[in-house]
Amino acid sequence: QVQLVQSGADVKKPGASVKVSCKTFGYTFTDYYLHWLRQAPGQGLERVGRIYPKTGASDCPQKFRGRVTMTTNTSSGTAYMELTSLTPDDTAVYYCARDGTKWVNYFDPWGQGTLVTVSS
């Protein structure tokens, strides 16, 4: 059974950084893209970026470039997303999700989500 388990909620001050982890189970970690998405309170879903664990190659939308770093530990099957220079607008639930099918960017399954709160 494919499963993604994320780290717990975190509270950060403006200007700080946050690192969220996503441990995977039940499939070959290096064979699928791992995506990061977020959802601000009461809002819709937004893509943060993706990483291909086999090569470490990653990409993200322009709005996150320079602020987001995605990494993986292939020995433990864990992905990480670090977001720097946090502002209150970064307050959101952050999700990791796997490609539903290899090389096709719909998402299944999803992690349970990690609430990141940015507040002074």
Place this chain on the structure above:
Amino acid sequence: DIQMTQSPSSLSAPVGGRVTITCRASQDIGHSLAWYQQKPGKAPRLLMYGASILQSGVPSRLSGSGSGTDFTLTINSLQPEDVASYYCQNYRSADSIAFGQGTRLEIK
């Protein structure tokens, strides 16, 4: 950028009823459209991909159709467990990934 527009933003229907949610893409995306269900406090769940292919475990009273720019999600024989928000997502390419703004479904 490809924009995804969902309508309505909310709707309600009685148990046993039928609802239809529409999703429009600002450019032709072929069949690269997925639908998700999200219940309060939970992660989204994939319902279908390829505009109309049901994910394993999704009841057959849900169906999807469309191609190009116009898509629909239909739920027949509405059940209490269908109360949720529904999102469409374009996955034509990684650069163009975008979600609709969501539709909140309630039981009347």
